[in-house]
Amino acid sequence: MKRTVDVSIPLGPVHPCWKEPARVKCETRGEYVLSAEVELGYMKKGIERIMRGRPWQEVMFLAERVCGICSVIHNMVFIEALESISNIPVPDRAALLRVVVNELDRMQSHILANFSYCYTIEHETLGMYLLDVRENVMDELERITGARVTCAYIVPGGVRFDLRDEDALHLRANLAAIEEEITRYTGMFENGPLIALRSRGIGVLTREAAREACAVGPTARASGMPETDRRLRHPTYQKLGFTPVSREEGDNYARIMMRFQEVLQSIALIRTCLDTLPEGPIRGGGIPGAGETAYSGEAPRGELSYFIKTDAAGRVLDIAIQTPSIMNIEACCHYMLKGVASLADVSSTFVSSDPCIACTER
Amino acid sequence: MSGYLYEKDLSSMKYAILTSTRHDRMVREIADDLGIAQLKLRRYIMDRFDMLLMENLPARYEEGKRLTAEAPAPERDLKTHLYSRAVPLIEEEEMDRIFSQVKDLMDDGSPEDEAVSTGRRLIREAIQA
Numbered sequence: 484m485k486r487t488v489d490v491s492i493p494l495g496p497v498h499p500c501w502k503e504p505a506r507v508k509c510e511t512r513g514e515y516v517l518s519a520e521v522e523l524g525y526m527k528k529g530i531e532r533i534m535r536g537r538p539w540q541e542v543m544f545l546a547e548r549v550c551g552i553c554s555v556i557h558n559m560v561f562i563e564a565l566e567s568i569s570n571i572p573v574p575d576r577a578a579l580l581r582v583v584v585n586e587l588d589r590m591q592s593h594i595l596a597n598f599s600y601c602y603t604i605e606h607e608t609l610g611m612y613l614l615d616v617r618e619n620v621m622d623e624l625e626r627i628t629g630a631r632v633t634c635a636y637i638v639p640g641g642v643r644f645d646l647r648d649e650d651a652l653h654l655r656a657n658l659a660a661i662e663e664e665i666t667r668y669t670g671m672f673e674n675g676p677l678i679a680l681r682s683r684g685i686g687v688l689t690r691e692a693a694r695e696a697c698a699v700g701p702t703a704r705a706s707g708m709p710e711t712d713r714r715l716r717h718p719t720y721q722k723l724g725f726t727p728v729s730r731e732e733g734d735n736y737a738r739i740m741m742r743f744q745e746v747l748q749s750i751a752l753i754r755t756c757l758d759t760l761p762e763g764p765i766r767g768g769g770i771p772g773a774g775e776t777a778y779s780g781e782a783p784r785g786e787l788s789y790f791i792k793t794d795a796a797g798r799v800l801d802i803a804i805q806t807p808s809i810m811n812i813e814a815c816c817h818y819m820l821k822g823v824a825s826l827a828d829v830s831s832t833f834v835s836s837d838p839c840i841a842c843t844e845r
Numbered sequence: 846m847s848g849y850l851y852e853k854d855l856s857s858m859k860y861a862i863l864t865s866t867r868h869d870r871m872v873r874e875i876a877d878d879l880g881i882a883q884l885k886l887r888r889y890i891m892d893r894f895d896m897l898l899m900e901n902l903p904a905r906y907e908e909g910k911r912l913t914a915e916a917p918a919p920e921r922d923l924k925t926h927l928y929s930r931a932v933p934l935i936e937e938e939e940m941d942r943i944f945s946q947v948k949d950l951m952d953d954g955s956p957e958d959e960a961v962s963t964g965r966r967l968i969r970e971a972i973q974a
Contacts (some may be wrong), residue, residue, distance in 0.1 A: 486907070490950070521895055521897040522855060522856065522894065522895070522896055523896045523897065524858040527858070527861075531866075538863075591941065614887060642899070655909040678909070693907075693933070694908075695930060696901070696905070697901065697904040697905055697908050790866065790867065801866055802866075803866040805904060806905065809897070809900045809901050809904070810901055810904055812897055813897045813898060813901040816895075816897055817898065843897070843900060
């Protein structure tokens with residue numbers, strides 16, 4: 484069907500405010516955005532195809548290379564999928580250490596997403612403050628796992644390294660500093676009049692639209708869908724008494740505030756883990772065998788699912804990865820951007836959904 | 846000869862998306878359900894959907910199937926929500942028109958299965974048109 488519009492405006496594939504290349508084609512009437520379409524294909528890795536036929540020992544390293552920002556959760560979901568296929572138990576201490584590392588990864592991802600948003604709405608000061616805090620989180624990740632990204636910390640039946648007492652002390656001290664700073668920056672974001680002008684009531688995603696696009700993670704929870712949090716169904720998080728936070732506004736402001744709230748929630752979760760960390764082994768052993776499963780976990784951006792089929796030697800026969808950015812970017816481009824009143828808000832709305840193109844294209 | 850720098854033929858990339866494990870399963874299920882050739886359905890989806898919607902189709906399809914199963918009888922059998930909202934193969938207005946035709950047939954005394962199969966034929970024709 485031929486549509487008559489004033490002008491079709493493409494954004495990207497290279498945009499100074501976006502972390503990765505994508506092309507958003509907006510059809511506009513004046514400044515008003517009528518619809519948006521997305522073109523991908525600038526960074527396709529074909530990683531699922533590379534994984535097929537390889538032993539799990541190789542695939543676990545490939546899995547965390549799907550995304551450089553949330554590599555820990557890819558590692559965790561892949562390994563936990565193998566553990567569920569082969570009924571491999573995980574010692575309590577290792578299960579809690581997995582939560583510690585996963586929450587640190589979530590914190591750095593959320594802080595980076597909020598930095599990107601602040602940078603996009605030209606509040607560079609707050610953006611740089613946030614990047615500074617993120618470095619502290621990355622340092623803690625490195626101290627525990629030995630690497631800032633792609634740490635391969637989680638292995639079948641446990642984790643690779645134990646948490647030393649001096650590292651736990653350092654982590655607690657750093658968490659206190661991070662909490663203080665994030666609380667201050669949350670206040671700056673919450674009360675900034677210019678931030679409110681660029682964020683409140685812009686890029687609204689209603690609960691119904693979020694449901695239709697299958698939105699997940701902070702994007703869905705900012706539209707009043709706390710039930711989408713996969714941590715509610717994870718046994719270790721259940722033991723920790725995890726309760727998701729959510730908001731109702733569904734606009735850019737709510738999505739950024741949601742991430743600030745979740746950073747503070749992650750700090751509380753890590754503290755609970757440290758308080759209740761039992762003595763004992765960190766690796767129980769176990770070898771992945773043949774089977775097929777669909778396994779999901781809560782990545783920083785939302786529900787991450789692995790569909791895996793393995794043979795008796797633990798070789799991956801078939802694998803499909805459903806990343807949260809697929810759903811969230813779709814929700815953004817086909818629902819949030821539709822009806823945005825100014826083209827200037829397109830890039831900020833796009834960034835507010837925390838798009839990860841590396842995950843989307845895999 | 847001049848051309849747009851970034852306007853490219855996306856067919857091969859769209860085809861790569863559609864032939865991945867979960868997409869392929871979805872296409873086969875829909876093609877079997879509607880009685881359409883898989884190749885034709887793939888071509889139809891590639892022409893109609895942007896890459897992001899295509900990437901998200903398996904998630905939307907699963908959620909659409911769940912919601913369709915909860916819907917009342919004629920909508921459930923006709924899968925109105927699934928084929929117009931979750932996997933938007935036809936426009937909502939077109940689906941509303943087909944649904945009202947099915948309702949009219951039922952009001953005129955046609956058995957429900959017959960009216961629904963007429964509706965499914967209309968959906969198939971709308972896709973193949």
